[in-house]
Amino acid sequence: xxxxxxxxxxxxxxxxxxxxxxxxxxxxxxxxxxxxxxxxxxxxxxxxxxxxxxxxxxxxxxxxxxxxxxxxxxxxxxxxxxxxxxxxxxxxxxxxxxxxxxxxxxxxxxxxxxxxxxxxxxxxxxxxxxxxxxxxxxxxxxxxxxxxxxxxxxxxxxxxxxxxxxxxxxxxxxxxxxxxxxxxxxxxxxxxxxxxxxxxxxxxxxxxxxxxxxxxxxxxxxxxxxxxxxxxxxxxxxxxxxxxxxxxxxxxxxxxxxxxxxxxxxxxxxxxxxxxxxxxxxxxxxxxxxxxxxxxxxxxxxxxxxxxxxxxxxxxxxxxxxxx
Amino acid sequence: xxxxxxxxxxxxxxxxxxxxxxxxxxxxxxxxxxxxxxxxxxxxxxxxxxxxxxxxxxxxxxxxxxxxxxxxxxxxxxxxxxxxxxxxxxxxxxxxxxxxxxxxxxxxxxxxxxxxxxxxxxxxxxxxxxxxxxxxxxxxxxxxxxxxxxxxxxxxxxxxxxxxxxxxxxxxxxxxxxxxxxxxxxxxxxxxxxxxxxxxxxxxxxxxxxxxxxxxxxxxxxxxxxxxxxxxxxxxxxxxxxxxxxxxxxxxxxxxxxxxxxxxxxxxxxxxxxxxxxxxxxxxxxxxxxxxxxxxxxxxxxxxxxxxxxxxxxxxxxxxxxxxxxxxxxxxxxxxxxxxxxxxxxxxxxxxxxxxxxxxxxxxxxxxxxxxxxxxxxxxxxxxxxxxxxxxxxxxxxxxxxxxxxxxxxxxxxxxxxxxxxxxxxxxxxxxxxxxxxxxxxxxxxxxxxxxxxxxxxxxxxxxxxxxxxxxxxxxxxxx
Numbered sequence: 001x002x003x004x005x006x007x008x009x010x011x012x013x014x015x016x017x018x019x020x021x022x023x024x025x026x027x028x029x030x031x032x033x034x035x036x037x038x039x040x041x042x043x044x045x046x047x048x049x050x051x052x053x054x055x056x057x058x059x060x061x062x063x064x065x066x067x068x069x070x071x072x073x074x075x076x077x078x079x080x081x082x083x084x085x086x087x088x089x090x091x092x093x094x095x096x097x098x099x100x101x102x103x104x105x106x107x108x109x110x111x112x113x114x115x116x117x118x119x120x121x122x123x124x125x126x127x128x129x130x131x132x133x134x135x136x137x138x139x140x141x142x143x144x145x146x147x148x149x150x151x152x153x154x155x156x157x158x159x160x161x162x163x164x165x166x167x168x169x170x171x172x173x174x175x176x177x178x179x180x181x182x183x184x185x186x187x188x189x190x191x192x193x194x195x196x197x198x199x200x201x202x203x204x205x206x207x208x209x210x211x212x213x214x215x216x217x218x219x220x221x222x223x224x225x226x227x228x229x230x231x232x233x234x235x236x237x238x239x240x241x242x243x244x245x246x247x248x249x250x251x252x253x254x255x256x257x258x259x260x261x262x263x264x265x266x267x268x269x270x271x272x273x274x275x276x277x278x279x280x281x282x283x284x285x286x287x288x289x290x291x292x293x294x295x296x297x298x299x300x301x302x303x304x305x306x307x308x309x310x311x312x313x314x315x316x317x318x319x320x321x322x323x324x
Numbered sequence: 325x326x327x328x329x330x331x332x333x334x335x336x337x338x339x340x341x342x343x344x345x346x347x348x349x350x351x352x353x354x355x356x357x358x359x360x361x362x363x364x365x366x367x368x369x370x371x372x373x374x375x376x377x378x379x380x381x382x383x384x385x386x387x388x389x390x391x392x393x394x395x396x397x398x399x400x401x402x403x404x405x406x407x408x409x410x411x412x413x414x415x416x417x418x419x420x421x422x423x424x425x426x427x428x429x430x431x432x433x434x435x436x437x438x439x440x441x442x443x444x445x446x447x448x449x450x451x452x453x454x455x456x457x458x459x460x461x462x463x464x465x466x467x468x469x470x471x472x473x474x475x476x477x478x479x480x481x482x483x484x485x486x487x488x489x490x491x492x493x494x495x496x497x498x499x500x501x502x503x504x505x506x507x508x509x510x511x512x513x514x515x516x517x518x519x520x521x522x523x524x525x526x527x528x529x530x531x532x533x534x535x536x537x538x539x540x541x542x543x544x545x546x547x548x549x550x551x552x553x554x555x556x557x558x559x560x561x562x563x564x565x566x567x568x569x570x571x572x573x574x575x576x577x578x579x580x581x582x583x584x585x586x587x588x589x590x591x592x593x594x595x596x597x598x599x600x601x602x603x604x605x606x607x608x609x610x611x612x613x614x615x616x617x618x619x620x621x622x623x624x625x626x627x628x629x630x631x632x633x634x635x636x637x638x639x640x641x642x643x644x645x646x647x648x649x650x651x652x653x654x655x656x657x658x659x660x661x662x663x664x665x666x667x668x669x670x671x672x673x674x675x676x677x678x679x680x681x682x683x684x685x686x687x688x689x690x691x692x693x694x695x696x697x698x699x700x701x702x703x704x705x706x707x708x709x710x711x712x713x714x715x716x717x718x719x720x721x722x723x724x725x726x727x728x729x730x731x732x733x734x735x736x737x738x739x740x741x742x743x744x745x746x747x748x749x750x751x752x753x754x755x756x757x758x759x760x761x762x763x764x765x766x767x768x769x770x771x772x773x774x775x776x777x778x779x780x781x782x783x784x785x786x787x788x789x790x791x792x793x794x795x796x797x798x799x800x801x802x803x804x
Contacts (some may be wrong), residue, residue, distance in 0.1 A: 014371070016698065121754070130758045156695055167758035168690030171751050175699035 005037050005058040007318065008051075010074060012043035015066025016176075017153055024293035025063040027300075031314035032061065044068065052081060059321040060085040061314075063293055070290045071097045071150060084321035088289045092264040096287040100149045100181055102263065106284055109262050111255060113284045114274075115140055116183040118149065121174050136182060137163055143185045146170055148177035159185070186274040186283050190217040191242060193256035194291065194302040197267045197320055209260050211253035212302035216242035238298065240305045248275060252282055259284055267320025270299055353458070353480050375740040378707040380471070380523070380681065381731035382592050386648060391641070398634040399627060410626040412618050413610075414440020414602070417633040422588065422602050424636060428643065429555050431569040433604050434580060439613050442624045444553055444589035444601035447613075448472050450620065451514065451549055451585060451603070452479040454612040461505060461512040465493050467684065467714030467721050469523045469551065472516065476716065483716040484512070490675070492529030493517060495536040502544060514547040514585070519567060520555045521680025524714050524726035528678055531564050538570045541583045547609070551587045556646050558679035559654035568604060582606045590632060592681070593646050598628040653681070653730045656737055660729040663738045667745025671752050674727075681730040686711075686723055691751050693725045699750070704743035 009032065011025025012018055025041055032039045042051055044064055052060070060083050068074050072093035078085040088096065095101055100118040107113060117136045123129035137144075146169040147157040156176040158169035166182075173180040194212045216239045242249070256271040263269075270291040274283045291299040293314075303313040399406050413419075419435035426433050441447050448471075456462070458480035464472070466485035476483050484501050486493050498515070505512065517537070519529040529537070541548050550567040571581035581604075589601035603613060617623075636642055660683060664674055674685040687693065693710040700706050711724030725744075729737060 124754065124757050128757075133759060155698060158692075167755050168692065170758060171690065171754050172692045172695035174754060175695035175751070 005318070006055070007032050007037045007039050007059050007061050008055055008057040009039060009041045009061045009063055010044050010048070010069070011041060011063045012045075013064050013066060013068055014045070015064075015068060016151065016155055017066035020153075020292055020294060021063060021065040021069065023295070024065065024297070027293050027295065027310070028061055028063050028314055031311045032318065034311055035315055037318075044074070049077070049081070052083060058084065059318060061318060061321075062086050062290055065290055065292065066153075067150065070288070084324070086317050086321045087267045088263075088265045088269065089324065092266060093289050095263045096265065096269065096289040097150050098179075099147065099286050100179060102287055103181070105262060106259065109258075111258055111262065111284055112282060114184045114186050116181050118179060118181045119170070121178045121180075133166065134163075137166070140182055140184045145183045145185050146173045147181055147183065148173045148175075149179035149181055151176050186276055187278070188274045188276045188283075189242075191215070191244075191252055191273045191275060192217065192270055192298045192302070193252055193273065194270045194299040195256050195260045195265070195268065196303075196316060197260075197265070197323075209257050209265075211256050212299075212308075213241035213305040214244065214249060214252055215240040215298045215302050215305075216244075238296070238301060240298075240301045244275070245280075248280060248282065255282055255284055259287055263287055263289075265289060266324060268299065268317055353478055374701060374705045374707050375732070375736050375743065376707040377727045377729070377732070377737070377740045377744075378709045379728050379731050381728065382596065382649070382681065383652065383731055384595055384597065386652060387595065387645070391635075391638075395631055395634045395638075398637075399630045402630065406627045406630050408626060410623040410629065412439075412614055412623050414438065414624060415626065415629045415633070418600070418629040419602075421632050421636040422604075425556070425588065425590075425593070425642075426566075426586075426604070429552075429563065429566060431566045431586075432572070433568075433586075437580065437604050437607060437610055439603050439605070439610055439617065440624050440629065441601045441603060441617065442621055443591060443596070443599045444551065444587050445471060445475075446617070446620065446624075447585075447587040447601055447603045448475045448516075448549070448551070449478075450613045450616045451587075452476065452481065453616045453620075454609065455513040455547070456481045461510055462514060462516055463498065463501060463512045464516040464716075465518070465522060465525065467524050467711060467724070467726075468516065468716075469518060470709060470713040470726075472551075473713070473716060481513075485716060485720075488522065488525050488527055490527055492519060492522065492525075492527050492533055493537070495533050495540060498537070499540060502540070502546075511544075512546060514549050515541065516549045516551065517567070518551045518553075520552055520564070521557070521677045521682070523553070523680065524682050524709065524711075525684045526675035526677035526680065526682050527684075528561075528564065534564060534567055534570055538567055538574055538584070541571070542574060546583065548584045549587060550584050553587075553589045553592045554680035556593055557650060557653060557681070559650055559657060561678045580606075585609060593649070594632070594635070594642065598625075598631065600624060600628055600632060656729045656732075656734055657683075659734045659737050660727065660741060663741035663745075667742045668748065669745075671745075671748050681728050683727045683729060684711075685725050685727060687725075687748060688752060688755065689723045690755060691748070692722045694722065696725075696744075696747055696751060700744055700747040704747050706740045706743035706747075708744060 009025050009029050011021050013021060029039050029041050040055055040057065042048065060078055062069055062074060062085055064074055070093055072090035075085060075088070075090045075093050079090065095105060103113045103116055117140065119129060143159055143161045144166070145157065146160055146166070156173045158172050160166045160169045170180060192215045195209045196212065197209050198207055218237045218239055252273055252275070255273065259271050260269050268291065270288040272285045272288070274285060276283065291297060293300060300310050300313060304310070418440050419438040422438050423433055423435045441450065452475050456479040460481055461484060462476055462481045463484045463486060466487045468485060484505070486497050486501060517529065519534060521528055537548065548567055552566060555566065566586065568581045568584045568586040571584045575582050586604040587601065590598055591601065605613060657677065661676070664685065668674070668685065672685050672687050674683050677683060694712055697707065697710050709726040711721030711726070712718050714726065715721045
């Protein structure tokens with residue numbers, strides 16, 4: 001039995017992921033209350049610091065997705081206020097949330113990630129970077145995935161199957177971030193590996209982070225690769241544990257833990273990978289440092305498959321605030 | 325407090341395992357109900373610092389406070405009745421008011437063939453509930469009313485959308501679709517149309533097409549759902565007869581269409597907060613609608629029905645109010661036209677509605693207005709409805725947007741359009757830098773059929789109607 005703590009659950013905010021964050025926050029609040037903690041939900045806005053100063057909670061549970069919750073902004077603020085908070089610290093958040101930076105780090109560390117090219121809007125405006133597109137196209141080939149460097153939702157993620165589709169896709173992605181990345185498309189299966197940090201509570205001390213069973217996202221409809229509808233509720237079935245050969249499962253879990261350690265994550269994270277249909281090669285796409293905690297989110301599904309009920313998962317996540 | 329979990333915050337939490345159990349309980353139709361990232365983003369635009377041209381709102385601030393107070397006092401003289409259940413088909417006095425509204429549009433009805441509903445939206449739901457089995461076909465316009473999309477999805481309808489032009493749904497294209505369906509042994513359960521100042525397209529179905537649509541419906545024995553929320557909000561031009569009245573004339577019985585289900589509402593001429601709409605339908609359909617409504621909500625609110633009754637008892641008051649709304653909205657529409665000329669200029673085309681609440685603007689085909697909304701909302705503080713919301717596949721219409729000119733004051737309309745214009749300029753500029761010169765919105769591939777050479781432009785290409793000559797036809801805007 002853990003001690004009763006006063007916990008502020010940070011959720012909502014004004015990012016594009018506000019709605020999912022509110023759902024995550026509500027689920028987390030219920031769990032924390034069920035665990036006997038004194039919980040206050042805070043819809044993050046201009047009065048955040050004021051409210052935290054007034055509340056003086058024992059810890060902040062960050063259920064805030066999107067820009068401020070995942071890019072280290074709120075985490076830095078918690079450090080400034082001397083408030084324990086769940087999950088990764090500011091540096092890991094920056095590394096994990098910026099897909100370009102994360103991919104560069106993975107490439108340097110020899111972790112397989114699909115070939116890519118980052119492009120800044122400023123470089124296109126000021127340096128004529130648009131003229132480099134033909135070269136980039138030849139290297140990455142089509143189809144290509146175009147995505148904003150930051151942002152966790154499917155918004156702005158587009159598939160370009162030929163050269164003429166690229167400018168529109170890029171302008172779309174630039175609507176969300178000043179930096180975008182063009183990435184070689186991997187035709188394969190979508191995997192998500194959630195990782196819980198070392199020694200994450202409940203006496204189950206471990207020296208290394210632990211990968212949970214893999215979740216596979218299986219689209220209901222094949223055909224045109226439309227990210228938004230693909231990740232819309234009801235368009236995708238999740239299978240957990242994913243039905244994969246044992247060696248692929250093991251390798252994917254091992255890669256996820258390597259990425260977790262490489263980025264310096266703390267407490268928990270979710271790493272998304274692809275397994276190539278033809279070659280069975282594994283490719284790491286991105287890391288999510290504040291994974292969704294809604295009814296259908298992947299981390300709770302994976303934990304459940306590992307025999308960790310939602311409440312216990314939330315309890316472990318909360319403990320990450322005190323083990324930094 | 326926002327929660328989607330257990331109300332009150334207690335009780336068991338759903339683990340993934342439990343959710344899998346629920347998953348098997350959910351009706352198959354819920355799979356078609358999508359909660360898209362786009363819709364979630366649109367929810368974010370409801371912030372005070374965002375100028376929203378996204379709503380479907382009329383301006384309710386125009387209704388005199390004193391009148392409201394007096395009418396409610398009138399209702400309170402019959403408190404017990406107002407607080408009681410009412411008849412499922414609606415109160416007789418309400419049906420009489422409805423007959424008066426429809427007469428003002430030149431449509432005679434038998435008040436006995438009216439069912440009062442909880443908003444016009446309920447008519448769409450009840451008609452689907454009455455007619456649609458999973459997989460049944462509905463024919464609708466493209467773009468179609470975004471609010472109908474979830475209803476159609478919920479009943480697992482397959483929707484065939486017919487691309488409109490400046491004169492509404494081209495009936496030859498409709499007939500082609502019907503022929504194609506017939507060749508597959510399929511017959512649509514109904515044709516859904518908003519003939520006046522279509523939402524979101526802003527176009528109006530021409531009289532020849534109305535006549536032809538009724539003929540086609542009669543030839544093929546097809547039901548038509550005529551959704552007419554804005555018919556009385558005409559700011560210029562001559563009113564056109566409703567499909568209902570044309571069909572009734574064809575039947576030869578005054579006030580009794582046998583293939584058109586008419587949908588009306590008090591939302592746009594009085595108040596959406598009353599939640600009162602109605603359907604006028606052929607008797608057998610009406611009886612089924614009534615049964616379905618019993619299951620849905622037993623009856624619509626007697627309180628608001630009695631409010632309407634009291635309102636209509638004030639001689640000429642409702643027509644006077646509609647007249648004021650027309651003046652207000654006409655001026656706002658014209659302000660939006662001016663602002664569009666000034667701030668969208670050559671980078672867009674837009675429709676020129678003669679009434680209603682909405683303008684439909686179409687940009688360079690490479691601009692996705694869902695992304696543009698993210699940019700405009702974040703950097704400019706302005707919102708609109710991305711065109712994709714008006715298409716069942718959630719993909720078409722990606723370069724268009726719906727703009728509401730009725731719900732907000734003129735200075736905000738100007739500022740809102742200026743902000744969107746700035747976001748468009750940024751994107752067009754970037755496209756230019758990426759090596760492909762900007763093309764005008766009119767360069768999109770023409771879609772859909774056309775009849776009559778003068779009316780043949782699909783809506784996506786329709787024209788800078790602002791530039792058409794008076795009395796002239798829609799014309800494609802020239803590339804620069």
